[in-house]
Amino acid sequence: MTDFIKEYHSLKKRKDDIFFMNKAIENANNSDGGPFGAVIIKDKNIISNGNNKVTVDNDPSAHAEIVAIRNACKELNTFNLEGCSIYTSCEPCPMCLAACYWARLDKIYYSNTRVEAANIGFSDDFIYKELEKSNDAKRLPIIKVDNKEAIKTFERWAANTNKVEY
Amino acid sequence: MTDFIKEYHSLKKRKDDIFFMNKAIENANNSDGGPFGAVIIKDKNIISNGNNKVTVDNDPSAHAEIVAIRNACKELNTFNLEGCSIYTSCEPCPMCLAACYWARLDKIYYSNTRVEAANIGFSDDFIYKELEKSNDAKRLPIIKVDNKEAIKTFERWAANTNKVEY
Numbered sequence: 178m179t180d181f182i183k184e185y186h187s188l189k190k191r192k193d194d195i196f197f198m199n200k201a202i203e204n205a206n207n208s209d210g211g212p213f214g215a216v217i218i219k220d221k222n223i224i225s226n227g228n229n230k231v232t233v234d235n236d237p238s239a240h241a242e243i244v245a246i247r248n249a250c251k252e253l254n255t256f257n258l259e260g261c262s263i264y265t266s267c268e269p270c271p272m273c274l275a276a277c278y279w280a281r282l283d284k285i286y287y288s289n290t291r292v293e294a295a296n297i298g299f300s301d302d303f304i305y306k307e308l309e310k311s312n313d314a315k316r317l318p319i320i321k322v323d324n325k326e327a328i329k330t331f332e333r334w335a336a337n338t339n340k341v342e343y
Numbered sequence: 344m345t346d347f348i349k350e351y352h353s354l355k356k357r358k359d360d361i362f363f364m365n366k367a368i369e370n371a372n373n374s375d376g377g378p379f380g381a382v383i384i385k386d387k388n389i390i391s392n393g394n395n396k397v398t399v400d401n402d403p404s405a406h407a408e409i410v411a412i413r414n415a416c417k418e419l420n421t422f423n424l425e426g427c428s429i430y431t432s433c434e435p436c437p438m439c440l441a442a443c444y445w446a447r448l449d450k451i452y453y454s455n456t457r458v459e460a461a462n463i464g465f466s467d468d469f470i471y472k473e474l475e476k477s478n479d480a481k482r483l484p485i486i487k488v489d490n491k492e493a494i495k496t497f498e499r500w501a502a503n504t505n506k507v508e509y
Contacts, residue, residue: 198488205496211509212500232507235416237424237446238409250401258403266493268485271474272445275438278470278483280403285485288493297501298508304444308437308474317444319434319451322364327432327454330371334378335463341398342464343377 193221197264198288204228204241205266211299213241215265217249217258217282224261225249241265242273246280256343257281267294270301271308279343359387363430364454370394370407371432377465379407381431383415383424383448390427391415407431408439412446422509423447433460436467437474445509 197216204214204226211229218224227245231237242265250256258280267289269277277285295302312319334340363382370380370392377395384390393411397403408431415424424446433455435443443451461468478485500506 194488195490198490199492202490202492202496205493206499210507212496214496231422231445231509235420235422236413237416237422237509238404238412238442243404246404247402250403254401256397256401256403264488266496268487270441270445272438272441274474274485275436275441275470276404278466278473279397279436279438282483285483286488287485288488288490289497290487293494293497297497300444304441305474307444308440308471317448317451319440319453321434321456322360322430322452322454324361324364324368324454326365326368327371328459330368330378330380330432331455331459331463333372341376343397343403 194264194286197223198266198286200226201241201264201266202288208241209233210239211241212297213265213267215241215245215263217245217261217263219249219253219258219261224252238272240270240273241267242269243276246276246282250280259283262286267291268301270294270299271304360430360452363389364432364452366392367407367430367432368454374407375399376405377407378463379431379433381407381411381429383411383427383429385415385419385424385427390418404438406436406439407433408435409442412442412448416446425449428452433457434467436460436465437470 200216201214208228213229215227216223225245225248227241229241230239262284264286268287268291291301366382367380374394379395381393382389391411391414393407395407396405428450430452434453434457457467
């Protein structure tokens, strides 16, 4: 590619990024829950929107990114969002970041940071720090209960040839 | 307390733990998705059940713990599960662990480990390791898009006196 074409593509990509981020921020501004919004795109089209629904849906997992992932999966009738990217008004918390991995998203674009979220009272940064600690050092007690039946559940799954993997 | 009473309470607690963990494993064994199950308890009563629903509901966030959290919140009509504990057949992945923090659960009890989950093909351990890396070292690209409108969403939230916090 010539430098001119490279520069054109780079500017075009930047224009798209601004457009999709503006949509995510619009969803955050119109949110009926916390001030967070997201869109998921595929082939440069918005396939789903999401905003924080924790308090309105009584669902602690209903962050903007997870709402957008659920809506995108419904739209595309799949549990695998390979080929899709998410634009989110704020850096995903560990729950949403892990959800992006599970959903097999290609890329995450964000604007506000976890520290800015902490500054207005959200626990994102605190939870990131908790996850870095070993289980026995975490504020939330995580206790192993030995049960010899538990592993059999996994053994049956491993042996099952009819399973739907993800 | 005398030693006898202490020992009685300890044995009783252990019996309860086994009972609730067996229920979580039962949910894992009867799962229509991945081999994971959970129960949430309050005052020694089971208030919700959950099993993995990722592939049957086309929802990458529908792990057993998150399904159980959503069901418990519906049951108690709240987004705050303080006073509740979760028993889960497997150590929560980072998504579910963070969801337990957001839901304000008191305690997590688990049986199978993240390494045992990895051994039958699940990404839990991989995602834990990814979360430990800085954003620019992660396998999933996480890109900051500067947008001066984004922070205004947070400023409006901070200034709003009618908001429902969580």
